[in-house]
Amino acid sequence: MDDAHLIETRLDGRELFKGHFLHAFRDTVRLPDGRSTVREYVVHPGAVMIIPLLVDENGQVRVVLERQYRYPVKQVMVEFPAGKLDAGEDILACAQRELLEETGYRATGWARAGVLHPVISYSTEFIEVWFARGLSLGERRLDEGEFLDVFTATPTELLLWCFEGRVTDAKTLTGALWLQNVLAGAWELDWQPPVVPAGGR
Amino acid sequence: MDDAHLIETRLDGRELFKGHFLHAFRDTVRLPDGRSTVREYVVHPGAVMIIPLLVDENGQVRVVLERQYRYPVKQVMVEFPAGKLDAGEDILACAQRELLEETGYRATGWARAGVLHPVISYSTEFIEVWFARGLSLGERRLDEGEFLDVFTATPTELLLWCFEGRVTDAKTLTGALWLQNVLAGAWELDWQPPVVPAGGR
Numbered sequence: 001m002d003d004a005h006l007i008e009t010r011l012d013g014r015e016l017f018k019g020h021f022l023h024a025f026r027d028t029v030r031l032p033d034g035r036s037t038v039r040e041y042v043v044h045p046g047a048v049m050i051i052p053l054l055v056d057e058n059g060q061v062r063v064v065l066e067r068q069y070r071y072p073v074k075q076v077m078v079e080f081p082a083g084k085l086d087a088g089e090d091i092l093a094c095a096q097r098e099l100l101e102e103t104g105y106r107a108t109g110w111a112r113a114g115v116l117h118p119v120i121s122y123s124t125e126f127i128e129v130w131f132a133r134g135l136s137l138g139e140r141r142l143d144e145g146e147f148l149d150v151f152t153a154t155p156t157e158l159l160l161w162c163f164e165g166r167v168t169d170a171k172t173l174t175g176a177l178w179l180q181n182v183l184a185g186a187w188e189l190d191w192q193p194p195v196v197p198a199g200g201r
Numbered sequence: 202m203d204d205a206h207l208i209e210t211r212l213d214g215r216e217l218f219k220g221h222f223l224h225a226f227r228d229t230v231r232l233p234d235g236r237s238t239v240r241e242y243v244v245h246p247g248a249v250m251i252i253p254l255l256v257d258e259n260g261q262v263r264v265v266l267e268r269q270y271r272y273p274v275k276q277v278m279v280e281f282p283a284g285k286l287d288a289g290e291d292i293l294a295c296a297q298r299e300l301l302e303e304t305g306y307r308a309t310g311w312a313r314a315g316v317l318h319p320v321i322s323y324s325t326e327f328i329e330v331w332f333a334r335g336l337s338l339g340e341r342r343l344d345e346g347e348f349l350d351v352f353t354a355t356p357t358e359l360l361l362w363c364f365e366g367r368v369t370d371a372k373t374l375t376g377a378l379w380l381q382n383v384l385a386g387a388w389e390l391d392w393q394p395p396v397v398p399a400g401g402r
Contacts, residue, residue: 003277006270006348017218022225022241022323024218029272037346040223041273042243042323069207070321071230072242076204077321114364118371119320120271120278122223122243126369145238147207162378163315163388168327170319170371177363177378187364 005032008039016040044125048095049082051113051175052105053133054152061155063179064103064135065172068148078167080175082127092192095130101141103150108134111189113178118170127171129178131189155179206233209240217241245326249296250283252314252376253306254334255353262356264380265304265336266373269349279368281376283328293393296331302342304351309335312390314379319371328372330379332390356380 013027026040052064063080070077083098085091092110099105113129142148153161161167162176181187214228227241253265264281271278284299286292293311300306314330343349354362362368363377382388 003268003270006268006277006350008270008272016220016223017225019217019225019227019241020239022217022243024220024223024225026220027272031346032348035346038221039272040220042223067204067207069204069209070318071209071228071240072323072325073318073321073327076207077318079321114366115369116371116374117271117274117278117369119324119326120274120280120370122273123320124273125320126274127371145232145236147233149207159382159387163382165315168316168318169321170317170328170375173317173378174371174374177374177381180378180381181360181364186360 007032011036040122042123042125044084044123045087046085046126046128047082048085048091048098048128048130049080049171049175050095050099051080051129051131051179052099052103052107052135053131054135056152061183062152063155063158064105064150064152065158066102066148066150077169077172078161079169079172082171091128092130095128095132099132100138101143102146102148104138104140105132105135106138107132108136108194109191111191113182113187113189116171116174129171129175131178131182131191133191134194155183208233212237241323243324243326245285245324246288247286247327247329248283249286249292249299249329249331250281250372250376251296251300252281252330252332252380253300253304253308253336254332255336257353262384263353264356264359265306265351265353266359267303267349267351278370278373279362280370280373283372292329293331296329296333300333301339302344303347303349305339305341306333306336307339308333309337309395310392312392314383314388314390317372317375330372330376332379332383332392334392335395356384 008029011028016024016026023043054062081102111131209230212229217225217227224244255263282303312332
């Protein structure tokens with residue numbers, strides 16, 4: 001499809017701000033009609049989210065979730081485990097590291113579902129979405145200054161919370177879409193051959 | 202539930218940067234263990250997304266979507282119509298305004314689905330999710346510097362694109378979760394009494 005009538009091209013740009021975490025830029029861009037405007041955005045290294053599948057003693061599938069206070073929205077949020085990519089880090093290695101650090105779980109099976117973009121109007125951030133199965137529980141190793149609860153829920157519970165407004169985190173809502181369709185057999189995952197669980201850093 | 206072991210409290214803060222669009226702050230917060238750290242985040246006025254339902258001549262439900270170039274991610278994205286709240290603007294009025302401006306559609310029926318938070322780690326942004334039905338097509342009035350295509354698709358097509366990775370915008374993926382469950386009868390909407398369509402600004 002020819003998208004020339006939509007595409008903006010960079011004319012110039014500069015760093016707006018580099019904080020401890022936020023790194024912002026302002027670019028001047030040429031619009032499709034030839035005029036120009038500015039675009040301000042945050043540069044982000046990308047992240048990975050894990051949908052960890054457990055099977056309980058009754059054969060019921062459960063997912064591992066977290067409760068974490070998120071300062072910008074001033075709420076404790078229910079979320080799938082997730083974390084930022086370290087510089088140069090392999091995405092699956094990041095998924096394995098974050099799952100272990102935040103929840104204490106190692107997984108023997110991994111499948112990439114897809115990618116999501118949380119905030120396309122002002123951040124470069126992408127979040128890779130991975131499923132994990134074959135979980136075994138070890139000891140979690142939270143980053144300094146990280147405080148979160150780990151718990152499990154059935155997919156039915158998670159979907160109810162999405163409907164009721166108890167889950168409002170967009171990445172987790174996207175995870176619920178994947179979970180619902182994978183469990184229904186509508187969306188097939190491509191599970192990778194089992195790997196030796198990563199030992200973390 | 203007692204969340205004292207999770208909650209961070211503001212000790213101090215200052216504006217980091219105020220651009221044309223981005224407005225960033227850095228707060229010093231007290232962590233649950235009594236130590237302190239900094240949190241950097243963008244303040245956002247909030248937004249609304251519309252899931253507009255059409256019924257075609259064969260009785261098939263279709264949704265109205267947009268294709269728009271998003272500069273930070275350097276891609277043309279498939280999205281549900283959405284836009285930022287003006288200062289003091291009523292959320293439903295914003296939904297009606299954005300639907301009309303971006304797509305040319307007015308709706309007689311509106312139902313609030315819920316809210317999503319696109320980026321809980323570094324923005325205050327929330328996006329209200331509304332369904333619209335009883336659509337009639339008028340003339341769209343894009344903002345200056347706004348370029349986008351409007352098209353329609355069946356829910357089956359949209360869900361396939363979510364699975365295939367052709368839809369990666371988190372708000373639209375969340376919209377697909379709502380759409381799938383509403384059309385399946387699993388999630389009920391509370392449709393408001395019909396209103397006189399808004400005339401825009």
